[in-house]
Amino acid sequence: MIAAAHFHGIELDPRDYAGNREAAAPSAAALSAWLQDAGLWAKAVRLRWRDLIGLRETGPVVLFLRDGGAALMVGADPARNLVGVKSPDWPAGAEAIAVDQLRLEQVWSGDALLLRSKRARSSAEAPFTLGWLASLVLRERRLLRDIGVASLTLSFLTIFPPLLVMTVVDRVLTHHSYSTLVLLGALLAIATVFETFLGYARRLIVLIVGTRLDAKLNLHVFNRLLRLPLDYFERHPAGETMHKIAQVYKVREFLTGKLLTTFLDLMTLVVLLPFLFFLNPFLAGLVLACSALIMLVILAFLRPMRSSFAEVIFAETEKASVLGETVFGIKTIKSLALEPQRNALWDDRVADVGTSRLAFGKLANWPQTLITPLERFMSIGLVLIGAYMALEDSTGYAVGALFAFMMLSMRVAQPLVALARLIEDYEGVALAIVEAASVLNRPPEADAVSGGLRPRFAGAVSFEDVSFTYAGTRLPALDRVAFEIPAGTMLGIVGRSGSGKSTLTRLLQGINRDYTGSLKIDGNDVREINLRHLRQSFGVVLQENFLFRGSIRDNIIAGRSGLVLSDVVNASRLAGAEEFIERMPNGYESLIEEGSPNLSGGQRQRLAIARALITDPRILILDEATNALDPESEALLNANLLRIASGRTMVIVSHRLSSLVDSDQILVLDNGRAVDIAPHDVLLDRCAIYRQLWSQQNRSQDHQGHIHVAPAFVGSR
Structure with missing residues (x-):
């Protein structure tokens, strides 16, 4: 796998493999996911010989062997x-x-892994639009x-009952023919029976399509x-984001529900409309005219309804x-007794x-x-x-045709009216797409998955005239x-709030x-390093940590x-958590509930x-x-x-200066500028800001060197 990726210019790190390492052989699906995460297009497939021999100029193909091993097919x-x-273990020039x-x-299992460089934007990276969703639906073209x-078959079967009624009225009742009736x-x-079976099959396939699209x-x-x-x-409330994301499923319901059903029903028009015009051209023309009027009424109200529905969406988002x-701030609400204020705000929303x-x-x-009068006219x-026309008909065969027309006319009018209403529903769907797209179409983190370098870190860090504004x-x-700072340095960072x-x-x-x-780590610019690789190489502990x-x-x-x-x-x-974990009823298997109510703040922090620390990171940030x-x-x-710092670079941000006195270097920041960097003793002598911070936290110090720490100020970014 590593050799195949190397052919396409991607260096894989076996430590990044997220599959089951205890399995005898990794699955093709897990390897495919690993390659896709690394920035390659990959697909696990099952091939026959004639498929394999047709793969030319595709680069290496990974073949999975019966004994759990793998080989590379490099040409055909x-x-x-x-x-x-070739064997993956052979030298590159072999x-x-x-x-x-x-x-x-005799040795190949038939499974293979196809891979290539990503040249075009994949569907997963395409903007979220109605067209993208439609393309997702159209991928199920076979279903x-x-x-x-x-x-279409059901549409033809729809004609049969009206024809039967027409025959019964015109032939059986007129000529008293029992054999024809039987x-x-x-x-x-x-x-x-046939219609029942087809209806069941159609509903089942629609359900399968909907389920696959949901997944x-x-x-x-x-x-x-x-x-x-x-x-x-950090800039958008979680409730707002969740509400906007929920709009995606409204769009999905529209595509696989009303839209699909309406277009399937419209297929009946291909069969039924010609038959209606055959039965009675005048009445069929009236059906089409009424349907057109309904569509015009709906179209006339679209624009005002669009703006009104936008206000509904905005209000729902705020709510x-x-x-x-x-929900996320319930602890603060309870502790400050803010229930009345939140209730009042909720009432307003x-x-x-x-x-x-x-x-x-x-x-x-x-x-x-x-629309109601038009619909009633179409039905009554x-x-x-038609009854008047039948009374005026002298042949006697118009009654059966009238019955047949009445049975079919609503089957024709229904999809036409539904098409008009579909345009109305689309306005709501269009707004739902805008809401969801406002989240999903935001630029992702650059090269968060595929691009960038994947160096092995030692931990040397350098800042050269770095400026940043939020x-x-x-x-x-x-x-x-x-x-x-060189690799292996314990760096403390201090400074006033902000x-x-x-x-x-x-x-x-x-x-x-x-x-x-x-900004470089081991000589590599941070912006050129793959983000996932960068963060996996760090250990980070924040002031507030989620369990x-x-x-x-x-x-x-x-x-x-x-x-x-x-x-x-x-x-x-190493983290000092062992002693309290072992005192818990189930030790390391003790359950942490959502919000970790059964742990103190200090216990959560130590976890x-x-x-x-568990991945032994080269760079640790506290x-x-x-x-x-x-x-x-x-x-x-x-x-x-x-002990924690041994063999790694540590960056410790703390407002408690007493915890940084053993640091190799302490960086002093003030108003975004690096004022000084030196060990603790040197800073006390030459850095006025550091000396002031130190004196604020250590109001008195006896000759024995015992430190009495005053309440520290709260630091932030």
């Missing part, structure tokens, strides 16, 4: 019926072995073809959400934002939604009011006109910051990339493959530190990580810092 010669096969069908099929055939009854029974949409939406930059989630904010929906409903009521008025602000968060401490760590992690200047619902063991491993319980224990011991720790836990972590 259809004229000689041979393929060139010659391939020519293998015929008989020899290959849609089956639905179309079934619908024959018609038998034909009706056969047609009913594809869920995967696409979640993937796009994960690829959005952190900056988006969802309040709900999401309340509900009232806004009710007002806008009422206005929209009143407006939408007018088209229905104007045409009967009266969107919507004028003052730079970092202003021409310049410093460098000095840019957390911003500096965000740039290191690639969260914000639109800075000026040069997932599950066991302590699962939270520390965090889904990383290849890690076992001994790794969890070692990381927990987060263990989670950051961003105010000790703030939530009690003095005992903080002392335990500080005692382990030198």
Whole structure:
């Protein structure tokens, strides 16, 4: 796999493989996902020899062998019926072995993995539009073809009952023919069985299409959400985002529900309209005229209904934002007794939604009011006109034709009216697409999945005149910051609130990339490094850390493959979490509920530190990580810092300067600028800002060197 990817210029790191490492042989699907994550187009397929021999100029093809191994097919010669096969272990310049069908099929399982470089934008990266959704539906063309055939057949069967009624009225009743009645009854029974079977098959296929589209949409939406930059989630309420994403499924219901059903019903017009004109051209013309009038009424109301429905969507989004904010901030609401204020805000949002929906409903009521007389004329008025025409007919055969026409006319009018209403429904769908697209079409993190370098890090960091300004602000968060540290350095970062401490760590992690200047790790510009590789090479502990619902063991491993319980224990011991974990009823298998209510703040923080350490990262960032720790836990972590720092670069952001005195270097920031960088003792002598911060936190110090720490100020980015 690594050799095949290397052919396309992608260097794979076996540590990035997320499949089951304990399996005897990795599955083709897992390997395909790994290659796609690395930036290649990959597809696991099952081939026959004639398919394989036709693969030429495609680059290496991975062939899975019966014994669990793999081989590379590097060429094919259809004229000689041979393929060139190499072992992945052979040197790059080794010659391939020519293998015929008989020899290959003795060892080849038939499974293969096709891969190539991504040249065009994949469907997963295409903008979210109605056209994109329609293309997703059209990929099920085989199933849609089956639905179309079934619908067309049902349309022909629809003609049979009216014809039967016409024959009964005109032939059986007129001539008292019992034999004809029995024959018609038998034909009706056969047609009913056939129609029942086709109807069941059509509904089943529609259900399958809808289920497959749901699965594809869920995967696409979640993937796009994960690829959005952190900056988006920091600036938009979670409730608003969730509400807008939910609009995707309204669009899906429209495509596979009303739209598909209406177009399937319209297929009946191909069969029924000619037959209606055959039965009675005048009445058939009236049906079409009424349908056209209904469509004109709906079209006349589209524009005002569009603007009114936009107000409904806006009100619903605001309501969802309040709900999401309340759920996520329930601890703060309870602790500050803010229930009345949140209730009042919720009442306002509900009232806004009710007002806008009422206005929209009143407006939408007018088209229905104007359409109702036309629909009644189509159902009752045409009967009266047809009856008059039958009375005036002297042949005696117009009564049966009238019955047949009445039975078929509504089957024709129904899809025509539905088509008119479909245009009305589309306005709501168009707004839903705009809402969903406002989230899904945002630019993802650059090269978050495929592009960029994947170097092995040692941990040397250098900033060269780095400046960065947050969107919507004028003052730079970092202003021409310049410093460098060698690999293995313990770097402390201090400064007043708003000095840019957390911003500096965000740039290191690639969260914000639109800075000026040069930021390098081991000589590689951070903007040129693959984001996933960059972040997997870091261990990061924040001031507030989220724990997932599950066991302590699962939270520390965090889904990383290849890690076992001994790794969890070692990381927990380094983080000072081992002692409280072992006191819990089920130890490392103890369940953490959502929101981790059964853990203290210090315990949650120590678990987060263990989670950051378990992969033995070359660079570890502690961003105010000790703030939530009690003095005992903080002392335990500080005692382990030198052990934790062994062999890795550590970047520690802290407002507690006493925890940084053992750092190799301490960077002092002020108003986004790097004021000084030096060890603790040197900074006390030459840096006025550092000396002031130190004196503020250490009001008195006795001759024995005992430090009495005053309440520290709260630092932020």
